[in-house]
Amino acid sequence: MGRGQAGRGGLVALTACVGIWLVGSGSGQPVGPPLPSPAEALTGQARYPGSIDPLPGSPPTRIRIPSIRVDAPLTGLGLGRDGSIEVPPPDRRDLAGWYRDGVTPGALGTAVVVGHVDHAAGPAVFYHLGALHRGAAIEVPRADGRTAVFTVHAVEVYAAEHFPDARVYGPSPRAELRVITCGGGFSPRTGYQGNVVVFAHLTGTYQREPVSPTAPDRV
Template sequence: MRRIGDTAIAAVTVVALGTGVWLLSTSTDTGTPPQPSAAEGRPDPGGERGAAHPLMASPPTRIRIPAIRVNAPLMGLSLTASGSLDVPPPAEKNLAGWYETGTTPGDTGTAVVAGHVDNTEGPAVFYDLGALKRGATIEVDREDATTAVFTVDAVEVYSAKNFPDAKVYGASPRPELRVITCGGGYSRSTGYQGNVVVFAHLTGARGT
């Protein structure tokens, strides 16, 4: 399987992972998704410790993030004609996707998972992603009956125009995971202003 290499895939379009239309009929004081704090964006000084050995490649089937009550199936995502990452169907609120031409979660390299923050009806699968804390656990079930267990190193938010493709999508010498959704504040005229990105690395596995 082709890995995400030096030529990173284009940034996820902010509009694609959340419309914010439902916010127009609710209070934006209580309706906007949480955003990462500055502290969660700083690198974890212990992030290099506890890294697990890579797993053999196997497509993922489900992602669980207990701290924010995520338990969702995963579908394969490809690239659009413009080179950006495609997204799951907006109507499927509890569905996330993974970049199936890249690294499978648990294998050496950078695996990418993306999902909607909301749709026209309200919050979606990764609505609370910005509230995730460093040290939280992300579990990914795989087709080979193993579960890859990741530990969150940082949670950051980037504006669309300054999205760091290489940092987010670049190759890694160890098994890492990126989880992406819309964020960066919401404007009625332009929609979401950027993306929330979770950085995590493999720290364990079950079923091996």
């Protein structure tokens, strides 16, 4: 994602951070989704153990995070009229989205995947994202038949007013992935106060037969 888009991209998940399930539950002090431990944060010198060379570009079709039982289709997301990235439909708790005008997961640079933390009926696709730890695997099957395997090297939570655009969306000399959802505390009046961001880098790949994406290109 380019610098001009990244400035607006810091609001990616905030457009869908109202926490309608927690508000509707009537709980005075909702527990909310898990938040990452400070031990999972980026260090001053981030390390990328096991990094491999980037893959050619190819649209992703799914995202799988076995340790938190995520196995979800991906839909392509563009930019809305206000210049911020779109989000998946709020009624699709099982659906995540990738920024289709940026890097495809596994290619050189920083690819971005976003998804809801909850919806009206309960937890959504990335409700447990904040429970991830360094070393966790993220698999992204692609239309070319390859599955890009990423290893998590950090999980952080940011307040909305301090979202670090360059740190999250900036260019990379490796194939990297960011997975983003809402988090950072909850207010019944304004919803979630920030975002949980997972940082991961490409460490493997395996080949399957090419498939056509089953999710729609747009929302």
